[in-house]
Amino acid sequence: MSDFRFATPDALLGWLKTLSNSHRLLAPKPEGPATLFRPWKAEELTDLEPLLRRATASPKGAVLPACETLVHFTATKDADKPASLNATLEAPCEAEPTVLFGGRPCDARGFVVLDRPYLQGKFQDPYYGARRAATVIITQACPSARPVCFCHWVGSHPADSEGSDILFTAVDGGFVLEGISDKGRALLDTAGFANAADKADEVKAAHDAATASLPPVCDLQDAPAKVAARFTDADFWTQETVKCLSCGACTYLCPTCQCFTITDEGTPLDGRRIRSWDSCMSPQFTLETSGHNPRAEKFKRMRNRIGHKFSYYPQTYDGAFSCVGCGRCVASCPVALDIRHIVTAACADNAAEKE
Amino acid sequence: MSVLTGKELRIVGFLCNWCSYGGADTAGTARASQPTDLRIIRVPCSGRVNPLFVLKALINGADGVLVSGCHPRDCHYSSGNFYARRRLELLKEYLPIIGINPDRFEYTWVSASEGQRWKNVVTTFTDRIHKLGPAPKWKDVTPRYDLPTELLDFIRPLGCGENPFLPDLKQAIKDALATPPATESGDDRPLEGVLGWKRGYDPLKAEPVFMRTPEEVDELIWGPFNVHNLANYLPQYKGRKIGIVVKSCDSKAVVELLAENLIRREDVVIFGMGCNGTVSEGRIRAKLPAEVRDLPIEAVQGKGSTMTLTVAGKQYEASMQDIAQDKCRHCPRPNGFINDIFVGAEVANAQPPADGRSAALRFLDAMSLEERMSFWKGQMERCIRCYACRSACPMCVCRDHCVSDSRDPQWLTQEDDVTQKLFFQLIHAQHLAGRCTGCGECQRACPMGIPVFALKQQFGRMIGKIFGYAAGVDPKATPPLLTYKVEEANIKERDLS
Numbered sequence: 001m002s003d004f005r006f007a008t009p010d011a012l013l014g015w016l017k018t019l020s021n022s023h024r025l026l027a028p029k030p031e032g033p034a035t036l037f038r039p040w041k042a043e044e045l046t047d048l049e050p051l052l053r054r055a056t057a058s059p060k061g062a063v064l065p066a067c068e069t070l071v072h073f074t075a076t077k078d079a080d081k082p083a084s085l086n087a088t089l090e091a092p093c094e095a096e097p098t099v100l101f102g103g104r105p106c107d108a109r110g111f112v113v114l115d116r117p118y119l120q121g122k123f124q125d126p127y128y129g130a131r132r133a134a135t136v137i138i139t140q141a142c143p144s145a146r147p148v149c150f151c152h153w154v155g156s157h158p159a160d161s162e163g164s165d166i167l168f169t170a171v172d173g174g175f176v177l178e179g180i181s182d183k184g185r186a187l188l189d190t191a192g193f194a195n196a197a198d199k200a201d202e203v204k205a206a207h208d209a210a211t212a213s214l215p216p217v218c219d220l221q222d223a224p225a226k227v228a229a230r231f232t233d234a235d236f237w238t239q240e241t242v243k244c245l246s247c248g249a250c251t252y253l254c255p256t257c258q259c260f261t262i263t264d265e266g267t268p269l270d271g272r273r274i275r276s277w278d279s280c281m282s283p284q285f286t287l288e289t290s291g292h293n294p295r296a297e298k299f300k301r302m303r304n305r306i307g308h309k310f311s312y313y314p315q316t317y318d319g320a321f322s323c324v325g326c327g328r329c330v331a332s333c334p335v336a337l338d339i340r341h342i343v344t345a346a347c348a349d350n351a352a353e354k355e
Numbered sequence: 356m357s358v359l360t361g362k363e364l365r366i367v368g369f370l371c372n373w374c375s376y377g378g379a380d381t382a383g384t385a386r387a388s389q390p391t392d393l394r395i396i397r398v399p400c401s402g403r404v405n406p407l408f409v410l411k412a413l414i415n416g417a418d419g420v421l422v423s424g425c426h427p428r429d430c431h432y433s434s435g436n437f438y439a440r441r442r443l444e445l446l447k448e449y450l451p452i453i454g455i456n457p458d459r460f461e462y463t464w465v466s467a468s469e470g471q472r473w474k475n476v477v478t479t480f481t482d483r484i485h486k487l488g489p490a491p492k493w494k495d496v497t498p499r500y501d502l503p504t505e506l507l508d509f510i511r512p513l514g515c516g517e518n519p520f521l522p523d524l525k526q527a528i529k530d531a532l533a534t535p536p537a538t539e540s541g542d543d544r545p546l547e548g549v550l551g552w553k554r555g556y557d558p559l560k561a562e563p564v565f566m567r568t569p570e571e572v573d574e575l576i577w578g579p580f581n582v583h584n585l586a587n588y589l590p591q592y593k594g595r596k597i598g599i600v601v602k603s604c605d606s607k608a609v610v611e612l613l614a615e616n617l618i619r620r621e622d623v624v625i626f627g628m629g630c631n632g633t634v635s636e637g638r639i640r641a642k643l644p645a646e647v648r649d650l651p652i653e654a655v656q657g658k659g660s661t662m663t664l665t666v667a668g669k670q671y672e673a674s675m676q677d678i679a680q681d682k683c684r685h686c687p688r689p690n691g692f693i694n695d696i697f698v699g700a701e702v703a704n705a706q707p708p709a710d711g712r713s714a715a716l717r718f719l720d721a722m723s724l725e726e727r728m729s730f731w732k733g734q735m736e737r738c739i740r741c742y743a744c745r746s747a748c749p750m751c752v753c754r755d756h757c758v759s760d761s762r763d764p765q766w767l768t769q770e771d772d773v774t775q776k777l778f779f780q781l782i783h784a785q786h787l788a789g790r791c792t793g794c795g796e797c798q799r800a801c802p803m804g805i806p807v808f809a810l811k812q813q814f815g816r817m818i819g820k821i822f823g824y825a826a827g828v829d830p831k832a833t834p835p836l837l838t839y840k841v842e843e844a845n846i847k848e849r850d851l852s
Contacts, residue, residue, distance in 0.1 A: 253802060
């Protein structure tokens, strides 16, 4: 039984309008020269085109916001015991039902990468978990690759459904939507779109065309071992990071960067413990209270970023990279630093030097 | 709850311990009645008042800010208030660009014996703030997302063609790497390498490169994609002798770094050529039809003022008028402000334009204060706080020790809030006042395309207006905020009494 459904652009827009009444609808929205995943209201949905654009920043914030309050604390004086304070703690762990529309397969896979540290293992993150459970991911199969795309290097392709609940593909006259997960199929059933099993060939042709548009692939199977073996090669990392400005654009745009910092803001009597994105490209990331910084130089920070994505994470999670090849870090780097180049260089020269 | 809740406004006062604070005491001792809206913070000198104190108060919702110090020539530390006068006057001129009414901020002078004068100052200022009413709150402002679209006319021809002197430049660099060139300083250490550009992963992208070998020099490019200001890297090489290839605008940053003693003259050999302008990648892509905009650019060919791009086997043309960076459009001096080795023919200088305002400043000038607040709210919302603006700035020399990263004192919270994001930009702009050489790298580096350069341009404009100074021109000059005059030509005495 095929899960293909066909929708004309108007029908799809109509469905999104309906969804926006019951859900927080996050989809690409132009803001200045950038395109960001922002909430859409029903009355704003007049044209589907902006929602199909490629977003400048990843949709990571839908589940892991740039900043969220973990605990709100207040303290008031106790009238009966003047020496003591009554403290209250509120831990809001709410998640609005959300539809994340218009991300690409790399964006959806980003959530799979985040799920492993946040939801697997001994401790689960309740904040992340609640939002993740409340989010339905409707992904657009990529129509074509950009020059910075390299999803096929890291085990994916432009029509990958991993991490998506619904995958839709543009075909002649509209879109074919395919329910991937139970959550996605259930939501898709509410749309009332016609069955489109007959369009399977058209969908496959679109997917094949997108795959053909990708630049040549590079085999990264040995990357975890080779990048790890590079660890002590300070000259290599120094050379590769000469032009790095040590800003955090790459990490904040990344769909898989998962590190955060926790700070208390406000006053001790009325404050918030917040979690906000951190960046390993910042010297403060590893600055110790003693003043010692194990990663004071930028090459060590870059080594950590590359190492985490292509070596440490795969070694912890069965070989899966914590990079989905979306190319945002490459496209938005102020000095055109290319992560693909560093990874291939780290893998390539290594063997020769060992001789 | 205080009986005055709702009637009082929140006015912050920064008072010098030696005079105005004493003046307030004198007024109190004399039982002079005065309004109670003012919350006084005592400081050791008006020179201690960092303009960021004022900005932070205003951004976080203060309805007014008053700074009061000793009369000029009467400073306890002899010159603190002279420095304060320059900074605070500049700040007052700056405030309108972010949508804050400059009347909400005032500075004045009251001595310890002038109780009556203090009373008058407080009363006058408080009345003024009450007339203005409570300050608009950022959270209540409706954001607007439109950006300046005006493309300014060139004051001299810009081009994207091949520079015929590039082989000569490469040869000059190779020679310099082989034998240290004779420079004024007489320093004969060999060059460790030379900073330049090479082609990036895409024909529209150049990338910085540190050339050490002749083979690396062969990859050097010079043309419309050399957007990066390589002076950014110079301070990290302090004490090591290197070369740098500069566009004219980049050379201003080198001048400023020299003026501030952040690099040493003998450590750097400067290679320059006449510049025909650089382009904006975003503008080029915007000129392409939507269906090919995201596709790989196969080839780029520049001839005169026309760039021909090959995408998916088809050719598209773009004119420099549509794709040149804003800063290049008004650049009158294309041949560098400092050069050790200048290669090739000079490009003709041009007359600076009568109206030298950038497109962004024209756009902002045409707005009301409320509209500017809306504008900055809309723009700063999308800031991801990656601080690429800071990292790309050649004059941001604190690098790993930026005050905005400090938790004690805590200038910023980690919260994802427009006021925090904008305040970071104000820290950046304020620390560049009188130092910014106008390369615009902050804005070019921004992945979100936020027009943060305008915040620095406003300071630049006001520095020119008040002090007749431009940064990055003369390595011997003293930046105006690091000095003072007893009688300031363009600063009127501010009297609230």
